[in-house]
Amino acid sequence: MNRSRGVAPVIGTILVVAVVVVIATITGYYTLVTLDRLENPPPQAVINSVQDKGSVVSPSDFNDSEPNNQNNISVTFTHASGSMIAKDRLSVDVNGYDAYDVYSNKSWETLGRNPIQSNLSAGNSFRVVVYGSVDTDGSETETPSHFHNTGTLDEDVRTSNQNEMANELSTGDVVRIRWTSPSGLNSYILEEVTIE
Numbered sequence: 001m002n003r004s005r006g007v008a009p010v011i012g013t014i015l016v017v018a019v020v021v022v023i024a025t026i027t028g029y030y031t032l033v034t035l036d037r038l039e040n041p042p043p044q045a046v047i048n049s050v051q052d053k054g055s056v057v058s059p060s061d062f063n064d065s066e067p068n069n070q071n072n073i074s075v076t077f078t079h080a081s082g083s084m085i086a087k088d089r090l091s092v093d094v095n096g097y098d099a100y101d102v103y104s105n106k107s108w109e110t111l112g113r114n115p116i117q118s119n120l121s122a123g124n125s126f127r128v129v130v131y132g133s134v135d136t137d138g139s140e141t142e143t144p145s146h147f148h149n150t151g152t153l154d155e156d157v158r159t160s161n162q163n164e165m166a167n168e169l170s171t172g173d174v175v176r177i178r179w180t181s182p183s184g185l186n187s188y189i190l191e192e193v194t195i196e
Helices: 007-039
Strands: 045-054 072-082 090-094 097-106 109-113 125-128 130-132 166-168 174-180 187-194
Touching (some): 090 125
Antiparallel strands (some): 045 072, 090 097, 090 174, 130 166
């Protein structure tokens, strides 16, 4: 009888300690996030965008279309003024999926790559053409893609069960440029464009 009475205070103490630990952890995390916001604000820069429709790969085919017959939407972003932005702090996504530029260095294959190839400073530009995932084995500097296969871009990345799939930009897609703080605790949208 006396032993069972002693259990309640022990359980109560354990619960109080657990609650204190949880509260301290949450408070500590939000304190770090807030301090990071103060110490690492996003860069101040003006980034302009231009939407275009037409050829995206020349002189090669893109998704089985010759340059003169390509009618693809692309968005070009230009750093107009403001702070230089380190490329390793930037990412670009479309509808939450990784964004890519396309180019060609082989007659039979279109290549996709991260659109941001260098630090952004006034006058630098980059282009977004497709989004999703591209095929890469990590063994070469280029990122090989399946864009040379007919109809590759016709299947929706949201419903596809393939790991390597990408879609062209289309009306209503949202392209976002994100900057992430060095600690990784905070992320900011520097520019957002909806495809018209």
